[in-house]
Each structure stands twice: as structure tokens, then as C-alpha cells.
Amino acid sequence: MLSEKIKPQVAGILMILVGIISFLSFFDKSGIAGRIFLDGFRFLIGKSIFLLPPLFLLGGISFLKKGRQKIYLPILLGIFLLTLGVSGIISTFQLLQIKDTVGGINQDQLVIEKEGGIIGYLITLPLEKFFGIEVTLIINLAVIVIGGLILIQFLLPEKEKITTEKEPSNSLIRKIFAPKFKIKEVSPQNEVSASFPEEKRKGPEIFTQPQISGIPLAKDLKIKTIEKNNKIAYQKPPLDLLEPDRGKPNSGDIKANSVIIKRTLQNFGILVEMSEINIGPTVTQYTLKPAEGIKLSRITALNNDLSLALAAHPIRIEAPIPGRPLVGIEVPNKIRAEVRLRNLISHQVFQNSPADLLLALGRDVAGSHVFADLARMPHLLVAGATGAGKTICLNNLILSLLYRNPPEILKFILVDPKRVEFPVYNQLPHLLTPVIFNVSQTVNALKWLIGEMERRFDVLSEAKARDIAAFNETREEKDQTMPYIVLIIDELADLMAARSREIEAGIVRIAQMARAVGIHLVVATQRPSVEVITGLIKANITSRITFQVASQVDSRTVLDMAGAEKLLGSGDMLYISSDISKPKRIQAAYTSEKEVRRVVNWIKKIEKPTEQTTEDLSESLEKTLTLTEETTESFFEGGDDPLFEEAKKVVIESKKASASLLQRRLRVGYARAARLIDMLEEKGIVGPGEGAKPREVYFGTEGGKE
CATH class of the missing domain: 1.10.10.10 (Winged helix-like DNA-binding domain superfamily/Winged helix DNA-binding domain)
Structure with a gap:
């Protein structure tokens, strides 16, 4: 027995062979078999025999190229209808000619001449008796058109489809009434060229760009040496230290899901019109436009019903999508795409941005890259349950800053009460002090930061500079620049349990005033309760990232609204800031510990010891910590x-x-x-x-x- 892969190839070769024999038989070059073939088909289809060689050749080539067994019948059917229609047309014209010449129809003469063959004769005479000559001609033309369309569909090469998903059903009614929409799919490799907006805003800014092909991949980009403030040359770590994106999202049967969503809402008396579908790395967003007079609360109340109908949990309803008259229903993908930091850092927006503290957050539900400027936030709160991706997110933020700033421009103070997350960064030239583990040193670090903040305000006042950026622009020597200082606390709950009064007072004091002097906070916790994230801390840290949490209460504690309890974990997060009215769903990038070690070790080998200015800061901080x-x-x-x-x-x-x-x-x-x-x-x-x-x-x- 022949395998399924060989059968189409054998059929294609046989069809090509028949086409060649039929062609050579016209010139009497195929022997007795060719003459029998020619006489037989000429008797059956008459002059239509001249169509057989090209049709058989094209059909055989199509079999060899496509190799699909299900196209046998359509191609043979197309050939049959095309030759049948041509034979009928020839017989119809012959019939019309005899009628005009003799003044009537001589059936014997039509059979003897048989220019359309016996098949054309058997078709034309009954049609002429019932419909007349004119309608018979039209019917034969219709048969030719149908046969030609079938052959064109299966003989021409297929165009690239927008999506690889299969049709939900072969039912004609389903296809007619299925909603029309546009599908946007994320490409894990393609990058986009975009320009950083020149206009500065007061709040943090998010940059999202659509996926456009034709931009070099991350592996094709070369290591660049950039200059900060036109004075300090910095050789960025190579992108080869990081891993590229892997996999492609599989959202299942998107057209069937769209029909299910529309039908489910209609069952509850809600008429909607389906719009575009955005396939992201983690979820697929189905957008719809409700009919006039439909309250959005009726749609959001059907969350569980839609989840049951789609057999997907959890789903999230965004009503409405900010800036658009649409409602978004986010359904988890069956297979998630792995977003890596390398493709975010190699993005044109990240490469060309003038912002020193640009952070690579991840990709949104449409697969677009999302960045944010820490200097405009100016502080960030990160919350989420254990294993949801907080520490990996903090590593992404640190690496994003390391890929842009030399030690002379950026300094870190890392606090790790768990003692296992940040030790890899020890001896990094960007650190003001080794990673802090205990509560007392954390309190002293906050007090030192407050003192450094006051000192910087005095320096800026004397220099008549509005902020740290304006001050550094006026400095002539690189050792006179004022570095940014970023304090990152990995677990706030442990510190608040031991010294809540001092920790809260220090964080609030810095959050209120430190933005202008280049001091920024990134605070993370896995227990987003009101005892840890107090009202004062929330009021002064407006930019927040929330990963999956255990309950709606925890989500409201961080975001002041529900939603984070419906996230999927593993880097699925909601981001909100002062200039965003509603949280934005983002899939955070994944960075392994090996990648972090490679980048840190590379910077340790390349970077020289820091200048005297930052050494003085480190000595001052060390002295304060030893109190x-x-x-x-x-x-x-x-x-x-x-x-x-x-x-x-x-x-x-x-x-x-x-x-x-x-x-x-x-x-x-x-x-x-x-x-x-x-x-x-x-x-x-x-x-x-x-x-x-x-x-x-x-x-x-x-x-x-x-």
C-alpha cells in the first residue's frame, strides 16, 4: 500500500504522462495508444480534446506541489466541467448553424458532424428542447465559468493567510453569518522602527509600537558605544548575553470563539458587532462594539457565562478599551509565547531613546513593545503573589538600566531581606554599597538617602538648576555630574513587620521630594495588604505593577480596582501610572539567572573603577550603614x-x-x-x-x- 505522502506524487506523475501522450497524439507521435486515445476522446468531446493536454499537465503539477489528497476530486471535477461546457458550446453553435442553414434541426446531421462530441450532442439537444438556443448557450457558459473557477482555486499557488487557524465549520449558513473582523498576530522575532516622542509630559510615558517586518533582528544588531551627556562613553553589554524570544502563541480557533462570544451575548439580549482580534503572547483580545443603549455593566456581569461558553478560565473583560469605543474580552492562549528581554532591548525605541532611565516592561495584548521612563514615574510599586514574576521583573528593570547607563550616571542601592535574589549583583560597579540584607541597615540607608536628597537640593539651588538633568547638562567634566540613585527593595513586607514606622517615614519622605534630584524608589512586596502598602505609600507612589494576586481585595489594595486576581501568572501583569486611566495588561519579559550572571560578569570585566565623586558617596553610605x-x-x-x-x-x-x-x-x-x-x-x-x-x-x- 502506498503512503499518504506518495499517493499525490504518483497521481501527479500519471496525469502529466497522460497530458504528454495526448499532446503527442495530435502529431501522431504516440503510436497506436495515442491514436486510440485521440479517436476515443474526439468521439466523446469533439474539438474540446485540445483542452486536455494543458489541463492534465497543470493538474499533475498541482498534485506534485501541494501533495494533498483532498484536491483530487476538485481538480478532476473542474476539468470535467470545463470540457463539458466547451463541448456544449461547440454543439450549441453547430446546432444554431444547422438551424439557420436548413430551416430546422436535422438530428442526423448533428450526430454525423459531432464537432462537440457525443457528450455535447447528448447535452445540447435536451437543453434546446426545454430552454431554447439562447438559454442553452447561457447554461453552457455557466458550466465553463464554474469549472474554470474550481481549477483556478486549486491550480494557482496559495497566498499567505492572515492566520493559521482552521475554519470553525463547513456550514454555509455559519460562514454567511460569521462576524467579520481583522486579526492582528504577534510576531516573536520582527522588530519595528519607531522614533521616541520629543514632547515631554509630566507623567510616565508608555511607548507601544505595532509589529512591522523588515527590521533587523536582535542577533543582527552590533554592540554600540554610546555617550551619556556627551561626556561619558559607555560600551553597552552585547545582546548575545541574552536569549531571544521563543515560540509562537496559539490562541485556538479564534473564529469559532468569536462566534461563541457573539452568540452568548445575544442569548442574554445583548446585540454586539465583532471587531478586530489581537493575538498577544499570553492572551487573545476579542474586541466588540455593543449596540446603542447597551449598558457596559450588563456585559461585565457575564464574565462567568462567557468563561463557561469558551471553556477558558480566567477571562478578563476590559469595558471600555481606553481611547476606543470598543469592549475587549481577553481569553488565555492555549500556548503562550515566551517574551525575552533581548528583543525588547534591541527595539529601536529603546536604542534611540534619550531617556536615561527607560525600562523595558514587556509586550501588551496586541504584541506591541511597552516601555516606561522611571524618571517620569518617578517611583514604582511592584506587587504580586509568590511565583507570579516579581523578582524576574525587578531583574528586567535592573538589566534595562544597566544596558543604558555607565556607573558614573547610575547607582543602585539593593535591599534583599530574603538574601537569595540580589547577591548576584555584588561587586557590580553600579552599586553604592553591597546588597543590604538586614532591617537596621535598610533604615540607615533610607536616612542616608534623605540626607543625600537634602544635599542635592542645596547643590541644585546654588547652581540654579531645576532638576538633575539640567544640572548635569551644565557640567563640563564628567566627575562633576550627579548620578541617578535607584533604591530597589525586593520584599517590603518583611521590613514593615520589623520597623514599620521608620521604613514608612523614609519611603514617604523620599517619594515626596526626591524626583528632581534623581533619586527613585522601586518597592516590591508579595503581601499587598494595607499594613504593608499603607495609604501614605500609595498616595506617593502612583505608578504600580501588579502581578497575579490571591484575591480581589489584594487587587483593590494595589490598583484601587479589581482585575489582578484574574491574571495568569508567570509574568502576566497590569501596569498603571498617573497618566493612564485604566490598567494596561502586559506580558513581562523572562530573564533567567544565567542571563543575569552573564551580563553582570561582563560589566565587571569591562567597567573601570568609579570616579572620586561616586566613591565619596559610597564611603558616606558605608559610614551611615555601620552606625x-x-x-x-x-x-x-x-x-x-x-x-x-x-x-x-x-x-x-x-x-x-x-x-x-x-x-x-x-x-x-x-x-x-x-x-x-x-x-x-x-x-x-x-x-x-x-x-x-x-x-x-x-x-x-x-x-x-x-
């Missing part, structure tokens, strides 16, 4: 401070008193410097504060009062 808890507590509770005498000496020698002065001279935080000023006032060394006026210093020397 004992007793000293810190006694200082903030009002006890004697060991730096009191030194502060007194600084104030008397400089003949002025301010918290910022003590911060710079004593390398302490703002809170401690302010407490020292209060103690000096209590001792009668300095006068009380009078608004914007400087305090008076009552001692000209250490020994006597003026």
Missing part, C-alpha cells in the same frame, strides 16, 4: 549625640547654622543634622529659626558668649 542601632535610636529619641561637640565646633567656626551645613561637614542624614541643630538651640549656642532667615550664632568663640 549602631543604639546610636540611631538614642539620637532620634532625644538622647545625647556623640557628634554634638563636633557639630558645635563646625557652627562656631563657620558662623552659620543649618541642617544642610551639618550634613555636608559631618556626613550625616537630614534627620540627625536637624536634631543636632535643635540641641544646639537648646544649649543656647544658636538662635531659633525664623523662616527663611538664617539662624544666629551666639558664640564667637568656643569659650564665651557675645
Whole structure:
């Protein structure tokens, strides 16, 4: 028995052979067999025999190319109808000619001449008796058209289809009433050329671009050396250190799902018109337009009914889609595509963006790339259940910043109470201090950041610069630039359980004021409760990323709305910021620990030791972190401070008193410097504060009062 793969090839060869024999028989080059073939088919179809050689050749070639058994019958049927129609046309014209010449129909003469063959004779005479000559001619033309259309459909090469999904049903009624829509599918490899918007906005900005072919893949891009602020050259890590995207999403039978959605809504009295379908890496979004007078709450209330009808759980209804008069129904894909950081970083928007702190977030439901600028957020809260993808997201954010900024421009302070997530970044030249593990050092790091924030405000005020970007543009030497500082806390809940008052106060103080001086917070927690994410923290951190959470209550705690409990996990997230009215669903990129180690090790080998400016920052922070808890507590509770005498000496020698002065001279935080000023006032060394006026210093020397 022949296999299914061989049968079409054998049939194709046989058809080509018949076509060649029939062609050679016209010239009497195929022997007795050719003459028998010629006489037999000439008797059957008359002059239509001249159609057989090209038709058999084309049919055989089609069998060899397509190799599908189901096209045998259509091709043979097309050949039969085409020759039948041509024979009928020839017989009809012959019949018309005899009728005009003789004045009637001589059936014997028609049979003897048989220019249309016996088949044409048997078809034409009955049709002529019932319909007449004119209608017989039209019927034969219709048969020719039908046969030709069938052959054209199966002989011409197929065009690329928009989607690879099969038809939901062969029913003619189903096809007629099936909704018409446009399908957009994500391509895991193609990149897009896009320009970064020049207009700056106050809030964080999201950049999403459609997939367009023709742009070089990530593997084709070369390593570039870029300049930051036109002064610091930085060789970016090569993209080969990261893995490319893998796989392609499979959304199932999208046309059948579209019919099911429309029918289910109609069963509940909701008339809708299906619109486009967006196939993303994780979910497929079916968009629809409700009829006039339909309340959106009626559609959102049918979440469980749609989930039952589609046999998919969980589904999410976005009503309406921001900026569009449509409702989106997001159905999980049967097979998810793996989004990797490499294709996001190689994207033209990321490569050409002037933003120093651009973050690669992932891909949205339409497969478009999504980026956001941390400098415009300016702080970020990340929440989600265990295993939902928080730590991988933090790694993506860190790598995004490392691929854009040298150590002179960007510094990290990493806090990892779990002690297992961030140690890989130790000895990275971008770190101000080794990864912090305990609560006391975290409190001291927050206090140091507050002091550094106050110092930077004084520097910007003296330089008459509005923010850190304007200040760095005016610096002539690279060692005079002020680096960005990003504090990343991997687990806030553990810190809040131990020292909630100090942690909350420090985070709120930094979140309120630190944006202009280039200090930013990224805080993550796996327990999004009101005890961890307090009202003050939420009010000051408006940009939030939420991965899958356990309940709707947790979702409302982070986003102030439900939705995160219906996410799918494994990097499926909702992103919201101050300039977005509703959360945006994004599939975060996946970065393995091996990729992180490769990038970190490469930077360690390439980058030189940091300049003196950042070394001073590191030494100051290290000194603050080594402060004992007793000293810190006694200082903030009002006890004697060991730096009191030194502060007194600084104030008397400089003949002025301010918290910022003590911060710079004593390398302490703002809170401690302010407490020292209060103690000096209590001792009668300095006068009380009078608004914007400087305090008076009552001692000209250490020994006597003026």
C-alpha cells in the first residue's frame, strides 16, 4: 500500500504522462495508444480534446506541489466541467448553424458532424428542447465559468493567510453569518522602527509600537558605544548575553470563539458587532462594539457565562478599551509565547531613546513593545503573589538600566531581606554599597538617602538648576555630574513587620521630594495588604505593577480596582501610572539567572573603577550603614549625640547654622543634622529659626558668649 505522502506524487506523475501522450497524439507521435486515445476522446468531446493536454499537465503539477489528497476530486471535477461546457458550446453553435442553414434541426446531421462530441450532442439537444438556443448557450457558459473557477482555486499557488487557524465549520449558513473582523498576530522575532516622542509630559510615558517586518533582528544588531551627556562613553553589554524570544502563541480557533462570544451575548439580549482580534503572547483580545443603549455593566456581569461558553478560565473583560469605543474580552492562549528581554532591548525605541532611565516592561495584548521612563514615574510599586514574576521583573528593570547607563550616571542601592535574589549583583560597579540584607541597615540607608536628597537640593539651588538633568547638562567634566540613585527593595513586607514606622517615614519622605534630584524608589512586596502598602505609600507612589494576586481585595489594595486576581501568572501583569486611566495588561519579559550572571560578569570585566565623586558617596553610605542601632535610636529619641561637640565646633567656626551645613561637614542624614541643630538651640549656642532667615550664632568663640 502506498503512503499518504506518495499517493499525490504518483497521481501527479500519471496525469502529466497522460497530458504528454495526448499532446503527442495530435502529431501522431504516440503510436497506436495515442491514436486510440485521440479517436476515443474526439468521439466523446469533439474539438474540446485540445483542452486536455494543458489541463492534465497543470493538474499533475498541482498534485506534485501541494501533495494533498483532498484536491483530487476538485481538480478532476473542474476539468470535467470545463470540457463539458466547451463541448456544449461547440454543439450549441453547430446546432444554431444547422438551424439557420436548413430551416430546422436535422438530428442526423448533428450526430454525423459531432464537432462537440457525443457528450455535447447528448447535452445540447435536451437543453434546446426545454430552454431554447439562447438559454442553452447561457447554461453552457455557466458550466465553463464554474469549472474554470474550481481549477483556478486549486491550480494557482496559495497566498499567505492572515492566520493559521482552521475554519470553525463547513456550514454555509455559519460562514454567511460569521462576524467579520481583522486579526492582528504577534510576531516573536520582527522588530519595528519607531522614533521616541520629543514632547515631554509630566507623567510616565508608555511607548507601544505595532509589529512591522523588515527590521533587523536582535542577533543582527552590533554592540554600540554610546555617550551619556556627551561626556561619558559607555560600551553597552552585547545582546548575545541574552536569549531571544521563543515560540509562537496559539490562541485556538479564534473564529469559532468569536462566534461563541457573539452568540452568548445575544442569548442574554445583548446585540454586539465583532471587531478586530489581537493575538498577544499570553492572551487573545476579542474586541466588540455593543449596540446603542447597551449598558457596559450588563456585559461585565457575564464574565462567568462567557468563561463557561469558551471553556477558558480566567477571562478578563476590559469595558471600555481606553481611547476606543470598543469592549475587549481577553481569553488565555492555549500556548503562550515566551517574551525575552533581548528583543525588547534591541527595539529601536529603546536604542534611540534619550531617556536615561527607560525600562523595558514587556509586550501588551496586541504584541506591541511597552516601555516606561522611571524618571517620569518617578517611583514604582511592584506587587504580586509568590511565583507570579516579581523578582524576574525587578531583574528586567535592573538589566534595562544597566544596558543604558555607565556607573558614573547610575547607582543602585539593593535591599534583599530574603538574601537569595540580589547577591548576584555584588561587586557590580553600579552599586553604592553591597546588597543590604538586614532591617537596621535598610533604615540607615533610607536616612542616608534623605540626607543625600537634602544635599542635592542645596547643590541644585546654588547652581540654579531645576532638576538633575539640567544640572548635569551644565557640567563640563564628567566627575562633576550627579548620578541617578535607584533604591530597589525586593520584599517590603518583611521590613514593615520589623520597623514599620521608620521604613514608612523614609519611603514617604523620599517619594515626596526626591524626583528632581534623581533619586527613585522601586518597592516590591508579595503581601499587598494595607499594613504593608499603607495609604501614605500609595498616595506617593502612583505608578504600580501588579502581578497575579490571591484575591480581589489584594487587587483593590494595589490598583484601587479589581482585575489582578484574574491574571495568569508567570509574568502576566497590569501596569498603571498617573497618566493612564485604566490598567494596561502586559506580558513581562523572562530573564533567567544565567542571563543575569552573564551580563553582570561582563560589566565587571569591562567597567573601570568609579570616579572620586561616586566613591565619596559610597564611603558616606558605608559610614551611615555601620552606625549602631543604639546610636540611631538614642539620637532620634532625644538622647545625647556623640557628634554634638563636633557639630558645635563646625557652627562656631563657620558662623552659620543649618541642617544642610551639618550634613555636608559631618556626613550625616537630614534627620540627625536637624536634631543636632535643635540641641544646639537648646544649649543656647544658636538662635531659633525664623523662616527663611538664617539662624544666629551666639558664640564667637568656643569659650564665651557675645
